[in-house]
């Protein structure tokens with residue numbers, strides 16, 4: 001039997017935590033002095049938009065000017081020196097407390113990588129120097145560009161023990177959210193006022209109380225995956241977020257976001273407070289717990305924190321004041337390939353590291369006091385964790401003295417994979433995005449807040465439209481355009497919303513009667529989200545990398561054989577006959593060419609991947625299908641560029657390896673010098689092979705691709721311009737025709753009036769011909785009748801003469817109603833039409849043909865002539881007739 005309850009049954013005082021038996025402090029995010037205001041009043045003021053109490057909240061309103069950002073930013077250099085304003089400190093301490101951090105790491109391997117050592121690659125040394133662009137502003141050493149990914153790996157052995165362990169409940173949750181639908185939950189915020197809604201947590205339904213419904217209407221019942229109440233964040237996390245956190249650890253992209261009216265509890269759900277840690281701290285704990293229970297894999301975790309404020313993206317970990325070369329974060333990439341750049345990413349290896357990142361980011365968030373929420377989020381904030389993992393290797397085969405064989409390659413594109421696949425072990429990458437949306441709101445009393453509110457509402461509206469279109473497309477099998485680009489938020493979420501992510505949405509509502517409209521709108525949004533179709537896929541860099549590993553191994557093997565032969569050469573050649581020497585040199589040539597061939601294969605590994613089954617032949621870019629659309633060609637170009645970048649990285653690595661070789665002292669034995677010389681010759685040869693491969697394989701074809709894309713685009717542009725010119729000409733012609741038509745009409749009207757006057761006079765003369773004159777010539781509507789007659793005459797003219805005389809294709813064009821088709825009318829034809837338009841009065845005149853007086857001969861003669869209007873002739877003839 002479902003238990004139906006109303007939130008009204010849970011007043012503030014009864015929102016006592018059942019666990020603790022204490023009153024849940026509805027801590028405003030910017031708390032007042034606790035002594036000043038009684039707890040109940042504090043909650044009412046902080047949460048209730050329409051309470052009838054005075055609103056001292058204004059008193060605590062703080063500006064969110066750039067200045068305040070700078071203040072909080074500069075202080076981020078060390079968490080200890082950050083000014084602890086009362087408003088922020090509570091949040092920070094919430095975060096720290098929520099993460100339950102240990103004082104020191106307890107495992108053998110340090111969880112925090114050491115500062116970059118000078119023995120590392122030159123690139124790394126440069127980065128660490130550039131890491132402090134401002135005096136006094138020390139940026140995090142965990143910035144991903146400062147950290148060697150191989151040294152920041154977290155695995156079950158070195159993971160922070162404070163992360164706890166995964167409980168059975170978590171394992172049960174893993175399967176949740178596997179369906180191809182969005183997991184939609186509704187969370188009803190506790191309230192002191194009676195609730196306007198009835199709900200059932202067991203049936204997962206919510207419905208407007210009929211007493212609040214419009215008279216005569218039956219309120220709609222909404223059903224979701226979860227209906228949650230109360231202040232405990234644990235059940236919310238367990239049922240609405242945990243499955244998705246696990247999915248992210250398992251290799252799927254996952255997005256969890258809170259949506260709802262301002263002050264309905266989004267931030268409370270995502271961040272929580274001391275007593276009720278929210279989704280973010282709980283998720284981070286689970287991530288480390290997951291690593292602990294997965295002995296087969298090693299992980300690299302990178303975090304970023306950004307906000308979208310007034311439609312621009314701000315990096316919360318790298319605010320403007322911390323960098324001299326600050327550039328705004330922009331969204332790059334095409335379609336579902338979204339890259340945020342420049343965006344600071346920090347490697348985290350422990351909960352403590354996560355805490356630091358969250359604290360700094362949170363301190364830079366824009367919040368302000370509004371009429372409804374003392375610390376309202378004025379932006380959409382996104383906390384992202386990139387999870388990279390690979391199987392743990394045996395260890396011996398791949399590392400050199402400092403744990404690596406070559407310097408860490410720079411990832412080819414911003415936001416790309418950092419971890420390298422090793423020995424055929426693939427790297428799995430996924431992103432967990434935890435999003436606290438700004439709340440939709442009504443007009444507010446503050447000007448700045450109103451402006452922000454406009455941006456907030458617009459982007460939420462776009463989110464609604466995007467969701468609605470995606471839902472429609474999914475339900476009706478349509479492919480309607482989805483306006484992702486209409487807001488930064490939707491563009492950023494495009495890859496996830498397009499389906500390649502597991503999504504969980506927690507819609508928060510305020511149950512009070514004063515917020516029925518907003519709550520209904522939130523529930524309708526939730527309903528639409530439920531219809532969106534998902535198809536999340538794991539992203540695994542498997543084939544290419546594995547193949548590369550195979551090729552690399554073979555190359556190494558061949559080089560070893562080549563070196564052995566070269567070393568033996570002096571003694572062997574003496575023993576060999578001329579023929580055998582020739583064979584020997586051929587064999588060496590074969591080995592060299594195989595090395596070259598394999599190098600080419602590495603260079604075009606991506607293409608090789610596509611040309612499955614024919615691995616010996618590199619798929620050359622010259623095989624490109626130029627029937628592809630410009631978009632597809634562009635994609636090809638991007639792929640080629642990426643290969644090029646990989647090659648450039650390889651060259652850099654080899655050069656760095658060459659430089660890193662120890663120099664010999666001057667008194668070193670000759671044999672040692674010869675050995676070093678031979679090694680260097682070998683390295684030079686390797687470099688030559690790589691460079692040649694690059695030149696042969698990518699240089700020219702890449703240019704060719706670029707030229708083809710450019711040519712294709714130039715062709716399209718030319719065509720577009722031609723069309724435009726034609727259209728403009730058409731428009732001009734149309735205007736001319738209209739002008740002509742207008743003149744004709746005026747003329748016709750003039751003539752009609754003259755004729756009517758003439759007829760009236762004629763009547764006045766008592767010549768008794770009224771009945772013979774068509775009535776319309778004597779009334780106001782005459783003109784219309786004449787013009788309609790004219791047009792019917794014109795069309796009969798067309799059919800009778802013009803079209804019959806035209807060739808087939810022109811006749812077709814004439815029959816098409818589009819004005820564009822008028823353009824190719826032959827000038828002679830146009831003349832006919834003009835003549836028709838210029839002499840409509842003869843039509844009218846034919847109607848008065850039975851007027852019982854003789855027509856002057858000139859009138860008869862003038863019929864059908866453009867320049868001699870019969871009416872004018874008539875009028876001229878009658879000019880001196882006495883009236």
Ligand SMILES: Nc1ncnc2c1ncn2[C@@H]1O[C@H](COP(=O)(O)OP(=O)(O)OP(=O)(O)O)[C@@H](O)[C@H]1O
Pocket residue numbers: 024025026027028029046047188189190229230231232260261262263264265266267268269373375376377378437438439440508
């Ligand atoms: N379920 C809940 N239990 C207890 N307190 C809550 C709950 N939901 C919200 N609150 C309290 O209500 C106040 C407003 O909540 P919160 O700031 O999370 O709203 P919001 O939706 O993020 O608002 P905005 O969009 O303006 O940022 C906070 O003081 C918060 O502690």
